[in-house]
Amino acid sequence: MTSSARSTPYWILHYGLLALYVAFALFPLYWLLKVSVTPNNLLYSEGIRLWPSRSSLAHYTFVLAHSDFPLFFKNSLIVSGSTAATVTLIAALSGYAMSRFDFRGKMWLVGLMLITQMFPLVMLVAPIFKLFSPLGLTNSLTGLVIVYTAFNVPFATFLMQSFFDGIPKDLEEAAMIDGASRFRAFRQIILPLTLPGIAATLGFVFTAAWSELLFALMLVSKADASTFPVGLLSFVSKFSVDFGQMMAAGILALIPACLFFLLIQRYLVRGLTAGAVKG
Amino acid sequence: MASIDIQGVGKSYGAVPVLHEVDLSIQDGEFVVLVGPSGCGKSTLLRMIAGLEGITRGDIRIAGRVVNELAPKDRDIAMVFQSYALYPHMTVRDNMSYSLKLRGTPSERMAQVVNAAAAKLGLESFLDRKPRTLSGGQRQRVAMGRSIVRKPKAFLFDEPLSNLDARLREQMRVEIKKLHRELGTTSIYVTHDQVEAMTLADRIVAMNAGAVQQVGTPLDLYERPTNLFVASFIGSPAINVLDGTLHGDGERRFVALGSGETMPVSDRIQGRDGQAVRVGVRPEDVQVSTRGEGDHTGQIELVEPMGLGTILHIRTVSSALKAFVLERAHYQIGTDVAFSLPAPKLHIFDAQTGQRLPDQAVSP
Ligand SMILES: Nc1ncnc2c1ncn2[C@@H]1O[C@H](COP(=O)(O)OP(=O)(O)OP(=O)(O)O)[C@@H](O)[C@H]1O
Numbered sequence: 001m002t003s004s005a006r007s008t009p010y011w012i013l014h015y016g017l018l019a020l021y022v023a024f025a026l027f028p029l030y031w032l033l034k035v036s037v038t039p040n041n042l043l044y045s046e047g048i049r050l051w052p053s054r055s056s057l058a059h060y061t062f063v064l065a066h067s068d069f070p071l072f073f074k075n076s077l078i079v080s081g082s083t084a085a086t087v088t089l090i091a092a093l094s095g096y097a098m099s100r101f102d103f104r105g106k107m108w109l110v111g112l113m114l115i116t117q118m119f120p121l122v123m124l125v126a127p128i129f130k131l132f133s134p135l136g137l138t139n140s141l142t143g144l145v146i147v148y149t150a151f152n153v154p155f156a157t158f159l160m161q162s163f164f165d166g167i168p169k170d171l172e173e174a175a176m177i178d179g180a181s182r183f184r185a186f187r188q189i190i191l192p193l194t195l196p197g198i199a200a201t202l203g204f205v206f207t208a209a210w211s212e213l214l215f216a217l218m219l220v221s222k223a224d225a226s227t228f229p230v231g232l233l234s235f236v237s238k239f240s241v242d243f244g245q246m247m248a249a250g251i252l253a254l255i256p257a258c259l260f261f262l263l264i265q266r267y268l269v270r271g272l273t274a275g276a277v278k279g
Numbered sequence: 280m281a282s283i284d285i286q287g288v289g290k291s292y293g294a295v296p297v298l299h300e301v302d303l304s305i306q307d308g309e310f311v312v313l314v315g316p317s318g319c320g321k322s323t324l325l326r327m328i329a330g331l332e333g334i335t336r337g338d339i340r341i342a343g344r345v346v347n348e349l350a351p352k353d354r355d356i357a358m359v360f361q362s363y364a365l366y367p368h369m370t371v372r373d374n375m376s377y378s379l380k381l382r383g384t385p386s387e388r389m390a391q392v393v394n395a396a397a398a399k400l401g402l403e404s405f406l407d408r409k410p411r412t413l414s415g416g417q418r419q420r421v422a423m424g425r426s427i428v429r430k431p432k433a434f435l436f437d438e439p440l441s442n443l444d445a446r447l448r449e450q451m452r453v454e455i456k457k458l459h460r461e462l463g464t465t466s467i468y469v470t471h472d473q474v475e476a477m478t479l480a481d482r483i484v485a486m487n488a489g490a491v492q493q494v495g496t497p498l499d500l501y502e503r504p505t506n507l508f509v510a511s512f513i514g515s516p517a518i519n520v521l522d523g524t525l526h527g528d529g530e531r532r533f534v535a536l537g538s539g540e541t542m543p544v545s546d547r548i549q550g551r552d553g554q555a556v557r558v559g560v561r562p563e564d565v566q567v568s569t570r571g572e573g574d575h576t577g578q579i580e581l582v583e584p585m586g587l588g589t590i591l592h593i594r595t596v597s598s599a600l601k602a603f604v605l606e607r608a609h610y611q612i613g614t615d616v617a618f619s620l621p622a623p624k625l626h627i628f629d630a631q632t633g634q635r636l637p638d639q640a641v642s643p
């Protein structure tokens with residue numbers, strides 16, 4: 001059936017449901033924005049309304065100029081960026097191996113990787129802290145990158161493997177017969193075709209690392225190595241919660257994630273439509 | 280260009296053997312077709328020659344050199360895949376020049392070679408397009424072009440035409456043959472289409488269940504199939520097979536069919552009296568007559584006009600067989616016909632082993 005053949009009520013229902021879903025999913029974000037621009041004196045006095053009678057950017061100015069937030073922000077960028085890059089590099093190689101090679105113990109390796117995804121990370125906090133502190137990896141961004149990389153590699157490997165599985169083996173075989181080594185065939189033929197997969201993996205790992213709180217909180221106790229989720233908690237003081245500033249910081253924290261996805265969305269969309277062109 | 284020698288080559292996946300003891304020697308410039316039913320190991324053998332699959336037993340030599348441990352890139356062969364395997368992110372030109380680029384060919388020389396190959400295959404106007412914008416036939420040509428730009432020791436083809444429609448397949452078949460004429464490169468061509476095999480090959484290698492059944496020229500296989508498998512696999516419409524018993528009373532040898540009918544066979548056939556046999560007779564060798572001239576009788580059950588001739592399905596008392604006739608007479612379904620099976624044209628196989636019974640001509 002072509003789309004024009006469908007009736008108007010169908011489309012009203014179609015978009016109505018979509019709009020409902022989008023409103024539901026985005027409402028918390030909207031509330032974040034609303035609170036972040038509400039001056040403190042109106043926050044509790046105005047009751048529940050969709051937009052404050054007076055808005056201001058005072059919270060933003062404060063967060064940027066008078067708090068440690070820019071530092072947290074920079075730390076988060078470094079940690080998430082390095083984690084995403086490291087994980088994607090490792091996952092691209094291991095995913096390729098998983099997809100193309102049959103080797104002894106492959107089943108065991110897959111099993112072990114699955115097991116790491118099965119139990120709650122809280123269990124690992126104490127042993128990892130014990131391991132890291134003599135190595136000087138607590139209170140350090142490197143320590144966080146190592147932990148995040150370790151936790152994200154298994155899933156990212158499976159993700160990359162599924163992308164490689166989607167690329168016919170014939171292609172690198174043709175390249176190898178054309179005179180390329182396997183690694184060159186991987187680099188020149190397979191990788192360019194996996195860009196959507198790489199973008200998806202980068203995006204996934206980046207956001208996972210960006211919002212990670214547990215280890216960021218447990219392994220780091222000094223402000224100079226804190227990431228922004230930990231930083232957000234600093235707006236909760238003993239006696240009150242500074243909602244306005246916290247929300248402003250939250251909005252600011254969304255920016256890099258949005259930029260990042262804007263950057264890679266070209267590849268993501270291509271990835272989603274890639275299957276549609278074939279045949 | 281080079282000869283290819285395959286000696287005692289076997290392949291197993293784990294404990295599962297898929298190729299047994301293949302021996303084959305292919306001369307320089309020869310066009311050899313591997314043919315056989317699906318799953319018989321044709322692709323596996325081809326991929327072993329290409330270096331894409333490990334060799335479990337035996338040796339493969341290209342130009343006299345054992346290549347068992349050599350990486351595909353060092354074997355200097357070209358391969359056309361069934362899926363074409365064109366690099367989707369590269370233009371046709373880049374697809375074709377990739378192998379040259381890897382060898383560090385200067386760019387003027389590269390352009391020249393690619394243009395020449397494109398001209399030969401009628402691809403000039405597509406050089407800057409991406410593979411996905413091409414039709415199946417055009418993609419097939421690009422895949423061919425990719426392998427002819429360099430002068431490899433051998434061309435390997437794995438069912439290169441099976442994704443094309445019948446008309447295009449016929450056309451490309453002719454082009455491949457012409458190309459081979461022109462370039463004279465040793466070629467190994469895998470197909471399960473016996474017409475392709477017959478028309479293209481200098482020699483056909485018929486395979487079944489991981490073993491070579493017969494190697495010979497197309498007409499060898501057609502006229503003297505070494506076993507029942509080759510007889511039934513080669514030829515379209517397929518050969519008729521009748522069950523019977525071989526008898527010899529003194530001078531005269533004949534086969535008695537289940538129905539009690541007998542037919543004379545060549546007295547050179549070497550067989551025991553009372554041996555269970557299967558008799559193969561090609562449809563075009565069945566001599567049909569509507570005027571009752573023949574040793575056997577039957578009734579026309581089905582008529583398949585082919586244009587060139589007509590396939591008649593004839594039912595007799597005990598069996599059914601096909602006859603291929605050239606004359607345009609109007610055969611009606613239900614007509615009684617007589618037919619005879621000329622003794623020299625009969626292929627007699629042992630019923631147990633399926634092997635052709637020897638005749639005096641070859642075993643004096
Ligand atoms: N990786 C593998 N593991 C186990 N068995 C395999 C593997 N690859 C192929 N085989 C088996 O080897 C046999 C030969 O396969 P091959 O692909 O060579 O067949 P083919 O003659 O090319 O058939 P087709 O005409 O369908 O392409 C098949 O029975 C197949 O199941």
Ligand SMILES: [Mg+2]
Pocket residue numbers: 321322323437
């Ligand atoms: Mg095959």
